[in-house]
Amino acid sequence: MMRILYVMVAWALCAMSCANNKAAVHQAAGGQSSVPQFDADSAYALVARQCEFGPRVPGTSAHAACAQWLTRQLEAVADTVLVQQASVTTFDGTKLGLKNIYAAFRPEIENRVLLLAHWDCRPWADADPDPSMRRRPVMGANDAASGVAVLLELARCLRGMPPTVGVDILLVDVEDWGTDGDEDSWALGTQYWARHPQWVSTTPHYGVLLDMVGARGARFAPEYFSMEYASGFVGHVWNVAREAGYGNYFVGTQGGAVTDDHIYINRIAGIPCLDIIDMRPDQEGSGFFSAWHTTHDTMDQIDPSTLKAVGQTLLHLLY
Numbered sequence: 110m111m112r113i114l115y116v117m118v119a120w121a122l123c124a125m126s127c128a129n130n131k132a133a134v135h136q137a138a139g140g141q142s143s144v145p146q147f148d149a150d151s152a153y154a155l156v157a158r159q160c161e162f163g164p165r166v167p168g169t170s171a172h173a174a175c176a177q178w179l180t181r182q183l184e185a186v187a188d189t190v191l192v193q194q195a196s197v198t199t200f201d202g203t204k205l206g207l208k209n210i211y212a213a214f215r216p217e218i219e220n221r222v223l224l225l226a227h228w229d230c231r232p233w234a235d236a237d238p239d240p241s242m243r244r245r246p247v248m249g250a251n252d253a254a255s256g257v258a259v260l261l262e263l264a265r266c267l268r269g270m271p272p273t274v275g276v277d278i279l280l281v282d283v284e285d286w287g288t289d290g291d292e293d294s295w296a297l298g299t300q301y302w303a304r305h306p307q308w309v310s311t312t313p314h315y316g317v318l319l320d321m322v323g324a325r326g327a328r329f330a331p332e333y334f335s336m337e338y339a340s341g342f343v344g345h346v347w348n349v350a351r352e353a354g355y356g357n358y359f360v361g362t363q364g365g366a367v368t369d370d371h372i373y374i375n376r377i378a379g380i381p382c383l384d385i386i387d388m389r390p391d392q393e394g395s396g397f398f399s400a401w402h403t404t405h406d407t408m409d410q411i412d413p414s415t416l417k418a419v420g421q422t423l424l425h426l427l428y
């Protein structure tokens with residue numbers, strides 16, 4: 110994940126806070142809840158499992174091993190899994206093989222939602238407070254193993270109780286090998302997918318990007334580009350979160366503008382896509398959680414309660 114800008118724009122936040130967009134009643138006949146329960150401990154273990162590979166920096170053996178593992182995880186639960194491979198050149202001239210890992214659930218349903226997160230790690234901890242650590246890779250427990258873990262756990266839930274909408278899960282590669290001042294140097298995996306999509310069914314109607322969704326004390330405020338491209342959907346998702354009891358995480362205050370994977374899903378793929386991303390306006394320098402792009406983005410940043418808030422909100426959205 111890349112730089113953040115806090116822009117002073119008066120949004121129509123009223124669309125969110127005023128809309129009384131009651132989510133569907135989550136009770137099935139017989140009083141049984143029709144929404145699966147998201148298992149926070151399982152999601153936490155899935156973050157840890159990714160970190161056990163080491164930093165998943167493109168071009169490393171940890172990256173290759175994790176790709177295999179992610180593919181197997183999805184193959185165990187999804188209807189269809191595809192791995193898109195391509196070669197991309199980064200801003201610094203490095204040629205990398207990328208792997209976008211895609212899984213479809215219920216391909217026969219035309220009404221579809223896309224859920225995505227990046228699975229690669231940044232090669233340099235260039236925001237580390239200790240200058241001697243800035244050439245080290247980032248472990249990426251929160252950025253972005255957390256988002257991947259939420260999607261993997263969610264995939265298990267989808268397997269257990271098929272949703273009434275079609276779901277496409279996309280784990281995108283080479284997001285974090287970018288540089289400040291060059292917006293298009295980020296999110297290379299998503300840019301490639303958006304230009305060469307491989308949906309096994311109809312194109313999804315909406316997209317939700319997860320980025321940094323596992324840290325203690327996370328706050329998800331509506332992000333600027335999400336509001337520009339998908340404001341109605343933002344309002345709906347934030348309402349669903351509040352009704353599910355997670356209004357302390359999904360706050361209504363204005364978030365910043367973040368260059369992230371959702372930009373290319375919106376601009377190139379043409380799918381309205383929002384970004385659930387932890388923004389900390391008080392955090393000097395980055396505007397993200399304190400360990401962002403440092404060697405401290407490790408398991409001790411991760412709080413299962415945050416994973417639960419995001420995962421359960423998504424389940425309420427889908428069921």
Ligand SMILES: [Zn+2]
Pocket residue numbers: 110111231252285402
């Ligand atoms: Zn990042």
